[in-house]
Amino acid sequence: MSSESSVPLYRSSGQPGYSSLISNDPRRVWARKLVREIEARFTPVPCTVQSREGVVHARPGDAILTGVSGEHWRVSRERFAEKYRPVPPTIAGESGRYASLPYRIMAVPMTEAFEVLLADGVSRLRGSAGDWLVDYGDGSLGVVSPPIFATTYEIIG
Incomplete structure (x- = not known):
């Protein structure tokens, strides 16, 4: 987390493992991704993806996904x-x-606006009070709205 902006900033490390900031948060829950079908395309060129939470930079070979609610996001190759x-x-x-495969994540329900700096060091996501700060365990963080979280994750602890 950083105090450089007016809202808390969480930085993706890009390194395997969970963030201690998230794992030590008393509100933290474990959740499992539910198996859901999505559409994927692989970009042949650098581009940007407009997600609900912000603009994300994609590199050649990255997957650009469309979820069940029409939301878009990038997953690295x-x-x-x-x-x-x-x-x-x-x-x-x-x-x-x-x-999707049923992998485990950690998530914190946020009580204030926040930002996430992705591992590329450029892409920023913006979350609102009520959104989930998600730690995927691979060095990447994300922002998930409550309706999307409820349809794509199962809280397991």
């Missing part, structure tokens, strides 16, 4: 296979339908 599997007839690494 390096992390995509750890989080999604192709739904036949989609071939791994090609655009098409994918199913």
Whole structure:
């Protein structure tokens, strides 16, 4: 977290493991990603993705996903296979339908506005009071709105 802006700033480390700031927060919960089908395309060129929480920079090969509520987000090429599997007839690494894998996350329900600096050091997400600050355990953090959290995660502890 940083006090450089008027709202708390959480920085993705880019290193495997969970953030101690999040793991030590007394509001922290463990949750599991529910299996959901999404659309994925892989960008051949650098581009930006307009997510609900902010503009995210994507590199060639990164996956640009569209969720069940029409929301968009980016997953790096390096992390995509750890989080999604192709739904036949989609071939791994090609655009098409994918199913999320049930991986564990840590999340904190936030009581004030906040920002997340992604591991690329450029992309910033903005969260509001009530949004979830999510730690994916791979050095990346995210912002998830309550309705999306409720339909894509199951609190397990």
